[in-house]
Amino acid sequence: MKLSFSFIAALASLTSSTLANSLIENDLQALSQDSQWHHLLHYHQAGLFSPIESQIDDPNFFISPDGKTDPFAELQASIQAFKSEELSEQHFQCRFPARFNWIQTQFQTEIFPKPTCDKFTSWFNKIDANGLTLIFPAAYLNSPSSMFGHTFIRLDRASGSNSLLDYSVNFAANADPNDNELVFSYKGLTGGYPGVYSILPYYEKVKEYSFLESRDVWEYSLKLSQDEVDQFVRHIWEVRNSYLDYYFFSENCSYQILTILDAASPRFDFSKQFYLSTKPADTVRVIEQTKLIKQASFRPSTQSYMSHILSQTDKNLEDIALSLVSSPTPINTLLANLNSKQQAQALELAYHYNRYLRIRKKQNTSPQNKRAIALLSARSKLTEKEVFSIYPQPKYRDDQGHGSHRLEYTAGLDNENTFTQLGLRLAYHDKLDPLPGYMQGAKLELFNTTLRHTFHSDKTGPMKQIDSTRLQALHLIDIASFSPRNNFIAPTSWRIATGIKRPLSAPNELSPYLSAGAGLSYIFNSLQFYALLDGEFNLDNDIDKGYHLATGPHLGWLSQHETWSMSLEYAQLFDITGAKFKEQQASFGISKSLSSNWQIRANTRYAEYIDTSSDKNNYSHTSSISLMYYY
Numbered sequence: 317m318k319l320s321f322s323f324i325a326a327l328a329s330l331t332s333s334t335l336a337n338s339l340i341e342n343d344l345q346a347l348s349q350d351s352q353w354h355h356l357l358h359y360h361q362a363g364l365f366s367p368i369e370s371q372i373d374d375p376n377f378f379i380s381p382d383g384k385t386d387p388f389a390e391l392q393a394s395i396q397a398f399k400s401e402e403l404s405e406q407h408f409q410c411r412f413p414a415r416f417n418w419i420q421t422q423f424q425t426e427i428f429p430k431p432t433c434d435k436f437t438s439w440f441n442k443i444d445a446n447g448l449t450l451i452f453p454a455a456y457l458n459s460p461s462s463m464f465g466h467t468f469i470r471l472d473r474a475s476g477s478n479s480l481l482d483y484s485v486n487f488a489a490n491a492d493p494n495d496n497e498l499v500f501s502y503k504g505l506t507g508g509y510p511g512v513y514s515i516l517p518y519y520e521k522v523k524e525y526s527f528l529e530s531r532d533v534w535e536y537s538l539k540l541s542q543d544e545v546d547q548f549v550r551h552i553w554e555v556r557n558s559y560l561d562y563y564f565f566s567e568n569c570s571y572q573i574l575t576i577l578d579a580a581s582p583r584f585d586f587s588k589q590f591y592l593s594t595k596p597a598d599t600v601r602v603i604e605q606t607k608l609i610k611q612a613s614f615r616p617s618t619q620s621y622m623s624h625i626l627s628q629t630d631k632n633l634e635d636i637a638l639s640l641v642s643s644p645t646p647i648n649t650l651l652a653n654l655n656s657k658q659q660a661q662a663l664e665l666a667y668h669y670n671r672y673l674r675i676r677k678k679q680n681t682s683p684q685n686k687r688a689i690a691l692l693s694a695r696s697k698l699t700e701k702e703v704f705s706i707y708p709q710p711k712y713r714d715d716q717g718h719g720s721h722r723l724e725y726t727a728g729l730d731n732e733n734t735f736t737q738l739g740l741r742l743a744y745h746d747k748l749d750p751l752p753g754y755m756q757g758a759k760l761e762l763f764n765t766t767l768r769h770t771f772h773s774d775k776t777g778p779m780k781q782i783d784s785t786r787l788q789a790l791h792l793i794d795i796a797s798f799s800p801r802n803n804f805i806a807p808t809s810w811r812i813a814t815g816i817k818r819p820l821s822a823p824n825e826l827s828p829y830l831s832a833g834a835g836l837s838y839i840f841n842s843l844q845f846y847a848l849l850d851g852e853f854n855l856d857n858d859i860d861k862g863y864h865l866a867t868g869p870h871l872g873w874l875s876q877h878e879t880w881s882m883s884l885e886y887a888q889l890f891d892i893t894g895a896k897f898k899e900q901q902a903s904f905g906i907s908k909s910l911s912s913n914w915q916i917r918a919n920t921r922y923a924e925y926i927d928t929s930s931d932k933n934n935y936s937h938t939s940s941i942s943l944m945y946y947y
Contacts (some may be wrong), residue, residue, distance in 0.1 A: 320466070331760055349421065351585065355578040356415050356551065357387055358560070360587055371567060371575070373510070375560040379408065385736050394419060402430040403776045410436050414550035414579065436553055442739040443483055443515075445545050446474035448575075448610075450536040451484065452600055453525040454617075454714055455755060460501045460564065461489060463760055464744060465596035465714065466525070467570045469577075470518050470535070471549065477671075479535075480519040485552055487513050489562040489573040498944075504538040511562030511572065513555050523675070530619035530676060534713055537610045548580035566592065570599040577603075596735065597753070600715035608768075612707045618672050619805055625665050626802060633662050634803055635686065640666035640691065641673070647694050660703040663695040671803050711878075717753020719913050719946035720744055724766070728801070728919075728940025732773045737788065739766040747796070747883055748907040748917055749944070751876045757798035757837065759811070761793075764791040788825065789817040798846045798874065800839040809837040810847050811870075819854055820925040820936060821897040827856035833870050844874040852889055859928055861894040867892060879909045898933075899925040907944075915944040 341533045347353065354360075354368075357378075361368045370377075370384045377383075385392035398416050410433035420428065449470040463771050468486040476482055489509035491500055500615040503509050525531045548740075555576065561567065574586040586602055595722035605607060616624070626634065640662060651659045670688045673679040723799040724739030742763040745754045768788040796811035812832040819827055833900050835848030847869065854864040866889035873884040888900035900923065909916035920939040927934040 322913045341854060344391055345388055347798075352418060352579075352582045355575070355584075355587075356418060356554075358555075358575055358579075359387060361591065363830065371560050372555070373561055375604060376588050376887060377555070377558045377674075378542055379412075388532070391419075398428050401429055403429060405431075405433065405435055407431040407433070409433065410702065412554050414547055414554050416552055417547060420828060426579060429813050430709055440549060442472055443549055444473045444475055445471040446542060447472035448538045448540055448545060448548060449479075450538060450603065451521070451533040452534040452536065453529075454533070455756060455758070455760070456529050456531050457760065457795060459499065459529075461568070462529075462531075463874060464625070464728040467573050467596045468521065468600060469548075469573060472537070475636050480517075480522060480655065482518045482520045483515055484521050485513060485515055485571045485573075485576070486521065486566060489512055489876075490559070501564075504562065506599050507561040507563050507567075509562045510559035512559050512568070513552065513572075513576075515552065515556060524726065528675060530617040532617050533615040534600075534622055534715075535605070535613045537612075537617060538603070538608050539610045540608075544581040545557065550575065551576055551579045551637075563836060566590070566594055568594055570594050570596040570924060574599055574602075578947060581627045593742070595720050597715045597717065598720055600713075604690070614713075616705075616707050620670065622665075622672060622706055622804060623666050623802075625661075625668065625704050629665060630705055633658060633665070636662045636671060637665040638803060641670050641687065647690060651694075656698055657700050657703055660695060660698045660700040663691055663698070666701065667695065668692045672804070712752035714753050715842075716912075718745075718750045718915075721947050722749075724942055725947045726766075726940050726942040728938060730770070730938045731936060733770050734773075735770045737768045737942075738765055739764065741765070746794075747798075747874055748877065748880075748881050748905050749946075750909045750912070750915060751881060751911075752878055756876055757800065757809075757874065759794065759796035761791060761794040762817075764794065765789070788817065791815040791817070798837040798844060798872075800837050808834055809848060810834045811848065818898055819859075819897065820923050821864075821895070822856065822859050822928050824929070825856050825858050827859070829854045835870070842875065843849070843874070845873070846872045848872075850889070854895070854897075862894070864897055865892045865896040866890055866897060866899070880907060882906045895928060896926050897928075899923065901925075913946040915946070917944065 346763050358370045358372045359368055360371055372384070375384070378390055380386065380389040380393035383393065383467055387701065394408070394412070400407060409428070409431055413433070416428075449469055449472055451468050453466045455465045468484055470479065471483045472479065473482050474641045488511065488854065489504060490512050491503070495503065522533065525533055540589055555822055560572065571590055574590070577582045578587050580827070586599070589602055590599070629637075636650055638649060639645065644648065651662060654662060667688060670684060670691060673924065674684050674688070706857060722739070722741040722742055724737070724741070726737035726739065727739070740759055744760045744762065746759045747757070758930045766788040767785065769783065769785040791813060792815040794813040798843075800808035801807060811835065814830045816826050816828050819829075819887075830853060830854040831850065833848035833850035835846060837844060837846035848869040849867065851867040851891050852865075856862065868887065868889040870887045871885065883905045884903070886902045889897065891897060900922055903919065903921040905917060905919040905922055907915055909915050918939075918941050921937070923936045925934055925936070926932070
């Protein structure tokens with residue numbers, strides 16, 4: 317919205333006492349409803365019923381006392397503040413350069429003084445940005461705040477040739493380091509932490525994600541004009557010291573990155589598309605839909621690169637590389653029986669493993685550092701340059717996988733009774749879902765609800781059964797990480813799930829449960845095997861003693877591919893205390909992708925258990941076919 321010349325002329329001569337003139341006030345009211353002014357003030361709606369107000373919770377971000385809830389009052393106060401003749405570094409034009417830049421563009425003549433903002437100008441020139449790149453580290457299941465991944469912005473320097481030396485803009489919860497994971501999760505879900513923007517060298521973020529957390533990183537360069545880049549940088553100056561309440565699933569890192577992009581240009585309105593939840597992959601998809609992504613590049617993690625190297629070596633070379641890192645034997649002695657290329661391969665593998673131990677495993681000791689220098693020195697004396705193939709860019713980006721939400725329609729047979737089932741999952745991925753764009757051997761499901769209608773086959777006699785519709789299960793959280801082990805990297809595979817379900821031994825009871833397990837996983841010829849020790853706790857007044865606690869083995873075989881996947885599992889729970897369930901079951905599932913967001917799958921399960929209603933052994937066989945839609 318551009319203002320009329322007569323309005324501008326009148327405004328230039330106004331004092332704060334005459335600003336209430338009705339004509340001018342009406343024009344300002346209209347201007348205060350401009351979407352770009354709202355973006356600069358972070359006026360958004362988070363949730364279906366929440367009011368539209370600023371999500372900035374720091375009162376210092378506003379000039380008017382009512383600025384958090386009244387954009388008109390904040391516009392009035394900003395114009396008056398920007399007209400101040402107090403030309404110091406504390407001038408409001410120096411504190412809010414993006415806001416001032418936008419207001420000034422609404423006028424066709426200069427009506428504001430020009431303070432010298434040396435601190436801002438020096439900082440702005442140091443950033444030296446001529447482009448923005450969206451950074452997307454992959455999901456990291458070991459951290460509640462990063463289970464879905466993370467996004468932040470790199471400020472690409474006009475004078476730079478090494479992107480690692482550029483600056484980055486990150487939004488994260490300012491968490492108490494003394495809080496444990498349970499407290500951290502609770503506060504993150506309820507807005508118990510202030511979220512803050514930080515500006516750090518990009519190499520520090522690469523070290524954090526690629527090395528410390530072994531997370532692959534996608535980099536998306538964005539198509540922005542220089543004016544939009546400059547306005548983005550100005551806005552970062554405004555919000556860099558402000559705080560916002562942080563919520564894992566809604567007002568999180570990815571959402572707040574969208575809000576500062578929105579503030580950079582009137583052609584952006586990304587944050588409006590996210591009310592209830594914001595997942596990093598979804599935010600990248602929204603940006604991609606606007607054709608804003610110029611190109612994408614991939615930065616593999618230390619762990620991914622080591623796996624790539626290991627695929628090109630044999631067992632003998634791996635053993636020598638391990639010895640090069642841990643053995644006191646001289647390097648030349650260990651390499652004596654290898655040709656020049658094999659020596660180079662062993663030294664490079666050893667160096668990367670040494671680096672993995674120093675950074676990822678925090679074994680940054682003096683002997684390890686000296687060994688790293690010795691390995692590099694030995695490698696530099698060899699003439700071979702490239703002894704391993706370049707890490708290939710993945711065929712699919714993390715944002716090119718199936719949609720984050722899933723609808724399910726299932727038809728099946730449970731013993732002699734047929735059933736149909738509707739399911740809704742709000743997030744995110746299971747091991748039979750389409751693999752492209754997701755981590756192999758990983759599962760992350762939240763709020764997975766199934767509603768079942770059963771057609772009973774036996775409808776005769778005095779105790780005849782009638783058809784029934786009921787909630788079958790509500791899995792609040794179901795997370796599994798089956799990370800394969802090798803001679804160099806030995807992660808623990810684990811799983812945890814909680815919610816309400818109908819146990820096999822008490823199918824008429826909807827019981828709260830908590831299930832968890834830990835163990836090992838290996839890959840042989842693209843087939844993944846895992847073995848865990850599981851434990852499960854059930855709680856229900858209608859089962860014997862009101863609870864059930866059991867533990868036992870959980871074995872699995874998994875084969876995941878681009879268009880199809882297959883899973884075979886066996887689990888047995890030995891009762892420890894409480895009700896006697898004596899459950900054991902074997903299950904098999906296979907899935908086939910019909911398109912990127914449609915899938916068909918078949919499942920079958922055989923189980924043995926104690927029926928608590930009759931205290932007798934019982935057997936169950938269930939088979940089903942499902943159609944999945946991802947959106």
